[in-house]
Amino acid sequence: MSNLELQVLGQDAAPGAGPGTACCWPLVREPLDEAAAVDLARMFKALSDPVRLRLLSLIASHEGGEACVCDLAGPFDVSQPTISHHLKVLREAGLVGSERRGTWVYYWVLPAALARLSALLDTPAQAGTALR
Amino acid sequence: MSNLELQVLGQDAAPGAGPGTACCWPLVREPLDEAAAVDLARMFKALSDPVRLRLLSLIASHEGGEACVCDLAGPFDVSQPTISHHLKVLREAGLVGSERRGTWVYYWVLPAALARLSALLDTPAQAGTALR
Secondary structure, three states, rough: HHHEEEEEEEHHHOOOOOOOOHHHHHHHHHOOOOHHHHHHHHHHHHHHHHHHHHHHOOOOOOOHHHHEEEHHHHOOOOOOHHHHHHHHHHOOOOOEEEEEEEEEEEEEEEHHHHHHHHHHOOOOOOOOOOOO | OOOOHHHHHHHHOOOOOOOOHHHEEEEEEOOHHHOOOHHHHHHHHHOOOOOOOHHHHHHHHHHHHHHHEHHHOOOOOOHHHHHHHHHHHHHHHOEEEEEEEOOOEEEEHHHHHHHHHHHHOOOOOOOOOOOO
């Protein structure tokens, strides 16, 4: 799937108009349906581990926007197989893409997936304050 | 803590300038440190369950921005104690606030906490595409 396709798939989850338009904040607009909640919870579960969050950030902040698996184990006090397991969880959740080139596998973040989660959690600053 | 204070505390996690300024996307700017990752992973763990995600959305989308616990069990095929457990997880993760008024406990989302997570996942659309 191309990055363009990923962007288009992510569009309906992106916030539309500005603050004050309750219609456009996914979490506020209407209760999440069960299927969407199952799908989103699976992605959040992939983010619920500190090592996976740091791996995601290492990949996202790496020069050129992608990182070789050979660059990713160094900062962690865990084994290479454990790093590989965490990378697999991130990949299966659709948060990173990967490709083997020669000896090494390279990883990059999938911005549309992160944008979907970001948009979901983007709520009006005044949420929950109406009655206080 | 007032909502104003919560907003101020959340400011440093908010994205600053527009796309293209890699300095301002938290995940891209620099690798997350371990302490931040532990803290954020705990919040994502609270979002990693479909029932909790739906509860959060039910609360956020409820009229007035808050919901009585008596309004929250109806849509789910789980027991009231299970709902109460999930609400406790959301509260302990700092994602919702609560207050007892008479017979019932009322819940509301804490927008600064959600904004912190939203900002973390807000990455430039071109992330990971530099080499492809």
